Amino acid sequence: MTDTPFDHLEIALQADASDRLSAEREKCPVQHSSAHDGFWAFLGYEHVGDAARDPETYSSASGVTIPAHAFPMALPPIEADPPLHMQVRGPLLPRLAPGVMNDLEDDLRAMVTGLIDEFIESGSADLAADLSIPFPGMSIGKLMNVPDDDVAMLRHMTAHLMQNSTDTDMIMQAMGFFQKLYEDRLANPAEDLPTAILELEIDGEQIGNEQFLAIMAMVMMAGLDTTANAAGTMFELIGANPEVRQALIDDPAKIPQAVEEFLRYATPLHASGRTTTSDVEVEGCPVGAGDKVLLNWLAANHDPAEFEEPDTLNIERFPNRHFAFGTGPHRCLGIHLARMQLKLLAEEVLARLPDYQVDEASVERYVGVTRGLSSLPVTFTAGTTAS
Amino acid sequence: MSTIRVDSDRCQGHAMCVTQAPSLVDVDDLGFAVIIGDGTLSTPEHHEQAERAVACCPEQALHVEDES
Numbered sequence: 001m002t003d004t005p006f007d008h009l010e011i012a013l014q015a016d017a018s019d020r021l022s023a024e025r026e027k028c029p030v031q032h033s034s035a036h037d038g039f040w041a042f043l044g045y046e047h048v049g050d051a052a053r054d055p056e057t058y059s060s061a062s063g064v065t066i067p068a069h070a071f072p073m074a075l076p077p078i079e080a081d082p083p084l085h086m087q088v089r090g091p092l093l094p095r096l097a098p099g100v101m102n103d104l105e106d107d108l109r110a111m112v113t114g115l116i117d118e119f120i121e122s123g124s125a126d127l128a129a130d131l132s133i134p135f136p137g138m139s140i141g142k143l144m145n146v147p148d149d150d151v152a153m154l155r156h157m158t159a160h161l162m163q164n165s166t167d168t169d170m171i172m173q174a175m176g177f178f179q180k181l182y183e184d185r186l187a188n189p190a191e192d193l194p195t196a197i198l199e200l201e202i203d204g205e206q207i208g209n210e211q212f213l214a215i216m217a218m219v220m221m222a223g224l225d226t227t228a229n230a231a232g233t234m235f236e237l238i239g240a241n242p243e244v245r246q247a248l249i250d251d252p253a254k255i256p257q258a259v260e261e262f263l264r265y266a267t268p269l270h271a272s273g274r275t276t277t278s279d280v281e282v283e284g285c286p287v288g289a290g291d292k293v294l295l296n297w298l299a300a301n302h303d304p305a306e307f308e309e310p311d312t313l314n315i316e317r318f319p320n321r322h323f324a325f326g327t328g329p330h331r332c333l334g335i336h337l338a339r340m341q342l343k344l345l346a347e348e349v350l351a352r353l354p355d356y357q358v359d360e361a362s363v364e365r366y367v368g369v370t371r372g373l374s375s376l377p378v379t380f381t382a383g384t385t386a387s
Numbered sequence: 388m389s390t391i392r393v394d395s396d397r398c399q400g401h402a403m404c405v406t407q408a409p410s411l412v413d414v415d416d417l418g419f420a421v422i423i424g425d426g427t428l429s430t431p432e433h434h435e436q437a438e439r440a441v442a443c444c445p446e447q448a449l450h451v452e453d454e455s
Contacts, residue, residue: 049445053397053446090417093400093417093418094416094417094418096418097414097416097417097418098402098405098414098418099414099416256406318439318442318443319439319442319443320443321403321443321444321445322445323445325401327399327445327446328399328446329399331399331400331401331445335400335401335402336402336418
């Protein structure tokens with residue numbers, strides 16, 4: 001057993017994280033680390049994919065973050081195994097299906113337009129704090145069908161928890177908010193996501209109060225920070241690659257395929273955890289039953305065994321079977337919402353502030369469950385509001 | 388004649404195939420891939436679409452069956 005001080009959180013904070021992960025992968029694609037109470041890091045595309053598609057061996061029920069988060073319960077469906085997993089996930093799938101998201105396009109675009117209106121006349125903005133971070137909160141607020149004041153609170157709580165996942169005070173605040181939502185929808189069912197969650201049945205019985213809170217917490221944690229960081233890193237990559245920017249301005253129809261490449265390249269959800277249910281040998285390494293395993297999506301997404309010239313940003317890349325949304329039964333539940341959000345953000349920013357320049361010295365990065373930008377200051381030629 | 392098939396046990400609903408083969412694959416209400424009609428590849432365009440759909444699936448859930 002080789003024991004290295006490999007720490008995915010320390011690496012993910014770096015601008016050159018993928019280079020460092022590739023160096024680690026070349027050294028050893030499966031390695032043990034003593035960090036965070038010990039875990040096995042899977043760094044190659046094939047091992048990561050095989051493990052993610054094998055929930056019988058690689059369980060999610062004991063948590064999917066390394067280190068563990070501080071919520072007082074597992075958060076299903078992401079932290080659940082079969083059969084509970086599909087009992088929760090299945091009824092939520094149609095609410096997040098591609099057609100449903102297409103119907104939301106106009107409403108979501110109006111949110112982006114409104115956020116850009118707030119800074120377009122000034123010629124400067126923070127594309128993280130003023131756009132990439134608030135927009136997913138507003139989108140999830142729409143799905144949750146909660147008032148604007150509550151959306152602002154959700155955004156604040158999530159941004160805080162993503163960087164301080166063990167802050168129990170903030171977790172209790174979030175739980176209090178979801179408890180109010182639970183009581184309200186019990187009394188006033190609506191055509192919205194909280195009511196759909198309230199009506200879930202587990203083993204033939206309607207879900208209880210605590211399970212409702214857990215699932216809402218999962219929606220909040222998975223839906224806000226992930227997309228915010230995908231958007232922030234997308235704008236950073238566009239800013240750093242003039243030929244990519246010009247290609248997308250010239251032909252906005254290329255944006256959806258380019259979004260997949262931004263996701264592969266930056267991989268904001270950089271890694272997820274599993275726990276083995278039996279002894280397995282992987283790449284000659286003895287992974288014991290009950291060991292923690294880290295599936296490093298970012299390392300997999302830069303593996304030359306799968307991706308030609310993996311460190312080149314190529315918006316024409318095909319195929320692009322990246323794991324930015326994971327793979328296997330736990331692939332991101334909000335994948336179609338995320339793609340729509342990122343497409344709209346890229347379209348609107350490139351249409352309205354196409355010449356934005358990033359102030360690279362002031363970019364602020366952070367890492368928790370996801371990696372991304374808390375600040376991306378830009379300047380551009382001022383424009384006019386849409387309304 | 389060749390046909391495109393989806394392995395429903397492997398499909399996880401990434402829906403990448405739909406962007407590459409809109410004449411051959413659609414998604415159901417849950418977002419999982421379903422083959423349009425019987426999946427027969429009757430034109431060169433069908434073959435090209437099918438090849439791209441198979442190549443882009445992150446779950447390797449699609450394949451083309453060749454019958455001579």
